Amino acid sequence: MSDVSVIGLGAMGSALAAALLKSGLSVTLWNRSPAKAEALVAKGAVAAESVKDAVEASKLVVACLLVYDTVYEAFEPAKDALAGRTLVNLTNGTPAQAREMAQWAATRGADYLDGGIMAVPPMIGQAEALILYSGAHTAFEAHGKPLGALGAARYLGDDAGLAPLHDIALLTAMYGLFSGVTHAFALTGSEKVPAEKFLPMLSNWLGAVMTWLPDMARRIDSGDYRSDVVSNLEMQAAAFDNFIAASEGQGVSSELIAPMFELLKKAVASGYGDADQASLVEMIRTRWCGLLGFPF
Numbered sequence: 001m002s003d004v005s006v007i008g009l010g011a012m013g014s015a016l017a018a019a020l021l022k023s024g025l026s027v028t029l030w031n032r033s034p035a036k037a038e039a040l041v042a043k044g045a046v047a048a049e050s051v052k053d054a055v056e057a058s059k060l061v062v063a064c065l066l067v068y069d070t071v072y073e074a075f076e077p078a079k080d081a082l083a084g085r086t087l088v089n090l091t092n093g094t095p096a097q098a099r100e101m102a103q104w105a106a107t108r109g110a111d112y113l114d115g116g117i118m119a120v121p122p123m124i125g126q127a128e129a130l131i132l133y134s135g136a137h138t139a140f141e142a143h144g145k146p147l148g149a150l151g152a153a154r155y156l157g158d159d160a161g162l163a164p165l166h167d168i169a170l171l172t173a174m175y176g177l178f179s180g181v182t183h184a185f186a187l188t189g190s191e192k193v194p195a196e197k198f199l200p201m202l203s204n205w206l207g208a209v210m211t212w213l214p215d216m217a218r219r220i221d222s223g224d225y226r227s228d229v230v231s232n233l234e235m236q237a238a239a240f241d242n243f244i245a246a247s248e249g250q251g252v253s254s255e256l257i258a259p260m261f262e263l264l265k266k267a268v269a270s271g272y273g274d275a276d277q278a279s280l281v282e283m284i285r286t287r288w289c290g291l292l293g294f295p296f
């Protein structure tokens, strides 16, 4: 028996297995392409002949594969071996996929934890690597040592969908930031301002913008979008016209920023012209939100 079995040895699965070995745990491996196990075997891991052998080798089975369909496909020959084990699935997926997989694992008698990795492979094993978990709390508690060896483990609740929900929320925030900074670099670059010269100004500005987030969160939770507004949406929509025109005038496509302009115009047309930026969250909700208690 090993302490942990790792299924999937891509860039991330290999980093997870290496961190487990480094922490002194015994590790059994399985990957569709067996050659990827070789470097880890040289560090002390055991390569299983089949995914079923790998699952049977440990009470804790960590899967990190490309997508959820891959997980079902890979585990098909081992599904009856999961009973009495804990399956931790660190594959990127949606909340609905995580809930469905929790059911799938339960019908096979396994405890299930879904996970979201907020790190890139070189960060794994360090405190900066935040890993979100949701699902069976007893399993999270029971496997504290191996989960802690991967990074900072944060448990979000019994609902398996919570880890991917937070994972995707954080990643979409990151891509929103990438959209804005990509556009900003393209704009300054259109006048040959080197990106590295513009960078300190950009970083300081984004730091200032970050200080507005607590007020935004407070407004979203309370629904208070109209008190003490200093930058209302009507003003923002009017200014945004210039952002589009300036971009086009500088030879920069407005495709990354145009959706925000459309949303601002929709908000103004919907009677939110005097409201705060935070109210835009109401424009993109497409279903009842029980948290705030009224329909949108």
Ligand code: FVH
Residues within 6 Å of the ligand: 008, 009, 010, 011, 012, 013, 014, 031, 032, 033, 036, 064, 065, 066, 067, 070, 073, 074, 090, 091, 092, 093, 117, 118, 119, 120, 121
């Ligand atoms: N790498 C990253 O920066 C991010 C960080 C945040 C989390 N993501 C998610 O982690 C999952 C795995 O990502 P990865 O980087 O390890 O991905 P790859 O290096 O492409 O490895 C993919 C593994 O999946 C195996 N695989 C693919 N298809 C199948 C299949 N049909 N049956 C069995 N296994 C399959 C593949 O096997 P092989 O190609 O080596 O034979 C790799 O083990 C992912 O959800 C990220 O979103 C990573």
